[in-house]
Amino acid sequence: MKKLLVLGAVALLSACGSKVVPAADATASAAAMGDASAPAMGAASAPAMAAAGPKPGSYDTVAPDGKKGVTTIMADGAFVDRTAEGKVTAKGKMAMKDGKTCFTDDKSKEECFTDSAPGADGSFEATGADGKVTKVSPHKKK
Numbered sequence: 001m002k003k004l005l006v007l008g009a010v011a012l013l014s015a016c017g018s019k020v021v022p023a024a025d026a027t028a029s030a031a032a033m034g035d036a037s038a039p040a041m042g043a044a045s046a047p048a049m050a051a052a053g054p055k056p057g058s059y060d061t062v063a064p065d066g067k068k069g070v071t072t073i074m075a076d077g078a079f080v081d082r083t084a085e086g087k088v089t090a091k092g093k094m095a096m097k098d099g100k101t102c103f104t105d106d107k108s109k110e111e112c113f114t115d116s117a118p119g120a121d122g123s124f125e126a127t128g129a130d131g132k133v134t135k136v137s138p139h140k141k142k
Contacts, residue, residue: 053094053096053101053115054073054094054101054115054136055073056073056074056075057072057073057138057139058070058071058072058073058138058139059071059072059073059136059137059138059139060136060137060138060139060140061081061134061135061136062134062135063134064132064133064134067083068083068084069081069082069083069084069089070082070083070084070086070139071136072139073094077093077094077095078091078092078093078094079091079092079093079094079103090103090105090106090107090108091105091106092104092105092106097112099114100112100113100114100115101113101114101115101126111128111129112128112129113126113127113128113134114126114127115127115136121137121138122137122138123135123136123137123138124136124137
């Protein structure tokens with residue numbers, strides 16, 4: 001299965017013994033996990049984003065095939081990918097490697113993305129090794 005992201009796209013977390021947090025509570029969970037210094041999504045500068053990768057929080061994703069999802073990244077690097085309807089599709093760990101955002105899903109190989117500089121609204125593009133682009137933006141509560 002191709003990663004949505006995020007980042008993700010999307011991947012994920014129970015293997016680490018961490019608690020899965022609903023997407024709507026991701027920002028609050030970063031503070032609850034002791035990461036009071038984590039900026040709000042969209043607040044990171046382009047150089048900081050490139051150096052540190054996506055910040056803890058939830059991100060809406062649109063995969064190259066048009067499928068929409070939500071990737072939640074925890075302060076400890078764990079992540080959960082969900083469909084737009086909320087079904088968990090992947091979970092694992094996110095890490096920065098050689099300037100790329102890499103997701104290792106519990107059920108598949110590692111997938112790495114080169115993230116563009118974030119726009120003023122915090123959105124960015126994540127380009128996979130295959131050259132396909134996933135559009136990523138801070139999660140909007142419905």
